[in-house]
Amino acid sequence: MKELRNSVCIVGVEESDELGTLPHKSQLTLHVEAIRNAVRDAGLKISDVDGIFTAGQHSPATIGEALGIVPRYVDGTTVGGCSFIIMVGHALVALHHGLCDVAVVCHGESGRSQVGVTPRRDTAIPGQYEAPFGFGGASTMFGMITTRHMHEHGTTLEQWAQVAVSTRQWAALNPKAKNREPITIADVLNSRLVCYPFNLLNICLVTDAGGAVVLTRADRAKDCAKKPVYVRGAGEATEHVSLTQMRNLTFSEATRKSGDKALVMAGVDYKDFNHIMLYDAFTSGPPIMLESLGFCKPGEGVSFFEQGRSTPGGSLPINTNGGGLSYTHSGMYGIFPIIEATRQLRGECGARQVPKCRVSLVNGMGGMLSAAGTLVLSNEK
């Protein structure tokens, strides 16, 4: 993949017109709005799009139909919320080989209001082996990883809470974030107990939202409206779906493999990043992702979230949009960290702009650290 480094650029990013609680908009509307807005951001037309990459309830065929176009390349790889991060890598390969010229990676989900969604049904494994014991929803699963991490590494509830505090400091600077008022560690620990070890403020929002990312080859990117953001590296992997099948409950092999692939392709080292976006469905996720990626030893990931490191003005800003914890989380969050990393690399972020942002890491999980996608993005070759 090294020869594909910098061959493709992100040229358009945008969310749906609104984010939040939107009972007046269907899932398909959120999805189409995001695509229209991202294509406009790129200075392109919907009729230019000839590759559709989407995951979840909408097949790429549904989106092609809704847009009234006939894409000549489609991908519907659905491996959880990181699918969109993985699809940037898929789009890279397709664009590089000329299988399409303008790719859109896109998402729309009425996660909160459930307008125009297909009801979820348990499949054989969770329905047979998990539901009878009261499992249901991500918080009854990700807590297993979290409790075990506390047992093995001595991590504390206060340390997880710091992740929520840091992320909220960024949300305060993002006008699009849902929850912007500052919080303290005590606020997190005193919020409603949902499922030990999680209080409410350890858990991401549930919102209605859409997002889209437009990509094209570097030669064509020069003609687009905004400064191109180069895809320097991309990696993916999947390990398990059921949590009982995860080899090491506190270390994600899929995350490590996806990160190694992306960093090698990009030719960068951990110290080269000045901005990081991590999929924060739960406060314990980002520290464990940093450990799994190799930024630090197992058990040390929480130290990245101390005041002055991940926070505004800190040495290594993390989740600068306010994250799934405070900005938006529709269910499959993975498109949104790509949008934020692109905006930071373009220098469009106003009060929350990371100074001299040159190289950004985007890492996300699907399911319970089950699948992973990693991108290395940069505003220079």
Add this chain to the structure above:
Amino acid sequence: MELERPLPQPITPEAKPYWDGLREQKLMLPRCRSCRRAFFYPRVVCPHCHASDIEWFQASGRGKLFSFEIGYQSFNKAFKVKPPFVLAMIELEEGPRLMSNLIGIEPDPKKIHCDMPVEVVFEKLTDEITLPLFRPAGGAR
């Protein structure tokens, strides 16, 4: 009588010996005849060595609490056990892990810890379905 828990569904054909065993108060596990390792959930190819020669055997019912959570609300409409309840990931002494509930202990994170020894308790739901729950080993008698 209204059931307190959702029934497992669908029961898949490859898992029939598991559910048949539970009905007779036996925790049955699949094991690979080639590499001799047990695994769970049931499937037709060994996830360790990928051989297809699978046998079933009765597990000891002993293991440890690999990890846990405490539910303070229901997460599943058909699950009517009164919260708080303990969601448990059990590591059986034969190796495989499975999801269950820890019962016979106060649902308090100060009293429950990872790696505590546990043993199976059979909870009959219907004439067809019995579930494996776990309690602290040697306790809750």
